[in-house]
Amino acid sequence: MPHLHGRVAAQESVFARMSRLAAQRGAVNLGQGFPGTAPPAFLLDAARGALGRFDQYAPPAGLPALRDALGADLGVDGADVTVTCGATEALHLLALALLGPGDEALMLEPVFDVYLPQVALAGATGVTVPLTLDAARGWQFNLGALAGAVTPRTRALLLNSPFNPTGTVFTEEELAGIVALARQHDLWIISDEVYDELYFGPRPTPLRILAPERTFTVGSAGKRLEATGWRVGWIAAPPGVTPGVLGLRQITSFSAPAPLQAAVAAALPVARDAGFYDGLRAGYAARMTRLASGLRDLGATVFEPRGTYFLTALHPHWTADSLLDAGVAVIPGEAFYARHAAPAGLTRWAFCKSDAEIELALTRLAARPELTDV
Structure with missing residues (x-):
């Protein structure tokens, strides 16, 4: 029989794998980044009210009410x-729209x-241009290294701020340098801002504010409203560019x-006005x-984030497998590296879980002396 194309040989996502193993082995899932609590009541009420009213195809661009609500919220x-x-499809669309052989x-x-495969x-x-990890200063971004990687074939900068997995938030000086680099080489900016x-x-400055003529902002209701399974994401494009994206959409x-679009449209102004994000x-x-604090008590070096709901940690005895054996699922640092070596002992931890889940995870780790001796 004919063979599937080679592109389908991709392995199971590390996030899906760790969630599957956590479920199979009864581990606390601090790996995949989905909240351990229910979405806000105002969002669920809006969804109930939308059922029976918005049940057929929405326009490919999105329900007008949601596009207007997002425009008001994002200032576009x-x-x-x-x-x-979801934001994953948004990133895929932009890769197809902006890049080619x-x-x-x-x-x-x-x-x-998902960035490299898309x-x-x-x-x-x-x-890829590596961030550096300093035990005292944490994760460090080098604009010169990014600039040095630009070639005549470079077409776009794909950036994530707040940054998953490191929790980095670019400073105003770094953002200004990124924008200057993009303008110097006439590059598109894809700014993944799901967090x-x-x-x-301080509130991060969106790149679209600094370079509106070349920045595509990607966002996610799942991250903002604690409903990752709803798969409602968006692209805010430079003026006049959206029709080309819609052709692919x-x-x-x-x-x-x-x-779910209708529910998010109704919920966005409520979330803002009611101080939900605060x-x-x-x-x-x-x-x-x-x-x-708990991980430090166990001997880890912890790098607290400036954004996202993830932190990274270093520990000489920890691997994702050894932690899973102790009943806690996390994401191994090497899952985020394709071109460079991951720092030894690096793991990523999701703290978007319930208080009870975090306490149970720390209790399980503390009960395993082979994981706490340094």
């Missing part, structure tokens, strides 16, 4: 917003696992689920502090 024209089936896209490493599916090459409301400190998933950040900050 709703006509420049495209609603997608012979092109290169620059990104930082450690790198989220660029490859577009026929282009992903080029735009999850930060600890119609042949991917065509449209995101209409009732409470979300405060809750995550408390859980991050508890997890970081």
Whole structure:
């Protein structure tokens, strides 16, 4: 019989694998980044009200009410917003729209696992520039290294801020340098900002504010509203560019689920006006502090994030397999490295879980002396 194309040989995602193993072995899942608590009541109420009213195809660009709500929330024209089936589809669409054979896209490493395959599916090459990890200063971004990786084939910068997995948030000086680099070489900027409301400190500046003529912002209702399974994402494009993206949108998933789009449209202004994001950040900050403190007590070097709901840690005795044996699932650091070597003993921990889950994880680890002796 005929063979499947070689592109289907991709292995199971590390996130799916660790969640599967956690379920099979009864481990606390601090690996895959989905919240351990229910979405807010105002979002669930909006979804119930949408059922029976928004049950057929939505326009490929998204329900007008959601595009307008996102435009108001993001400070852009709703006509420049495209609603997608999660941020993953948004990133895939942009890879197809902006890149082709012979092109290169620059990104930082450690790198989220879908970036390189999506660029490859577009026929282009992903080029990674490593962040450095200093035990005292944490994760460090080097603009000069990024600039040094630009070639005549470079077409786009693919950046993530707040940054998964490191929790990095670019400073104003770094953002200015990135924008200057993009303008110097006439590059598109794909700014993956799914964690735009999850930060600890000053609000991150969106790249679209600094370079509106070349920046595509990718966002996610799943991260903002603690409903990752709803798969409602979006692209905010430079003015006038959206029609080209929509041409591809119609042949991917065509449209995101209409009732969930309607629910998100109703929920976004409520979340903003009611201070939901303030409470979300405060809750995550408390859980991050508890997890970081507990891991330090076990001998780990912990790098607290400035954004996202992940922290990274180093420990000489820890691997994802040894932690899973102790009843805790995390993501191994090497899962985020494709072109460079991962720091030895690096793991990523999700603190978007319930207080009870975090406490149980720390209790299980403390009960295993082979994991705590340094």
